[in-house]
Amino acid sequence: MSAESHRLSRLEPYLDRSEPAPTLLKLLVGVQLAGFREDAGMSQDQAARGLGFSPAKLSRIESGKGRRPPVESDVRALLRLYGTDDYESSVLLKLLQRAGEPGWWQRYDKRLMPEWFDRLVGLQEAAAAIRTFEIQYVPGLLQTPAYARAVVERGLPTASSVEVQRRVELRIRRTELLGRQDAPQLWAVMDESVLLRMLGSREIMRDQLTRLVDMAQRSNVTLQVVPLDATNASAPAIPITYLRFGGLDLPDVVYLEHIRSANFLEDRDETEEYRIALDRLADEALTPPESLDLLRRTIRERYADS
Helix, strand or coil: CCHHHHHHHCCHHHHCCCCCCHHHHHHHHHHHHHHHHHHCCCCHHHHHHHHCCCHHHHHHHHHCCCCCCCCHHHHHHHHHHHCCCHHHHHHHHHHHHHHCCCCHHHHCCCCCCCHHHHHHHHHHHHCCEEEEEECCCCCHHHCCHHHHHHHHHHHCCCCCHHHHHHHHHHHHHHHHHHHCCCCCEEEEEEECHHHHCCCCCHHHHHHHHHHHHHHHCCCCEEEEEECCCCCCCCCCCCCEEEEECCCCCCCCEEEEECCCCEEEECCHHHHHHHHHHHHHHHHHCCCHHHHHHHHHHHHHHHHCCC
16 A cells, blocks of 8 residues: 555545544645645645646635535646546545535524634534633633633624524534544633633632633533732733644644634644644643642632522
């Protein structure tokens, strides 16, 4: 078996996943096509000209971006151009077919799932490890339903009760990711102010912090808190989500959310800067056992029944 065929054989398990993973599969199809092109000794411009594609179209196919996977006829044309063998072509085309199956989150109204948020959820579903820093709210993957409702109502004060409920349902469905058999590792760092900022009521905060205590004791969750009295803490001014994909030749991705949009960074130099920033934050934060003690103390001293 050639090196390329061995590389493709590692992707075969993704053909049998019970839950569709379209975002991951689109990325994998794009990465493999780029690899075939490079093995054929072609630049993007040469390959695009060879098939009458625009360079932008080929770049889009190889990046795996957009709501829908590339058209099968385009992928077949690229495989013929690159001279890929039958086995390689068959695996890639099967991946492409599965990439067209909608993920659970894509069944929601597109008003709740703009393209940038669709991509985030899809990447989280596919990630082997998720690192996050939050300065204002509990990370979405760790929120209780009541806390999630308070966050939505605060951020969208004019939203209808139906829209609020749908958004809360979506958030809570996302949290199921951490309970899956193939759940990613989550490493969450929060500013202590998140624990002190009351949303909804003392009862909501007590239940939310209690959930953090429970989640922090799971084997796939690491939770740290940056204390308010940390000297010269290097906390950034915005939330950061950092995603890694184990052993699949995919780049790390950094997600930076704004009010009505988001940025995805994939350039290695840029993502490395954020990885270093998260490492520095983890060094400055309380250790996981110390953070657990702080959570319990905050529940007892601030949110316990009077």
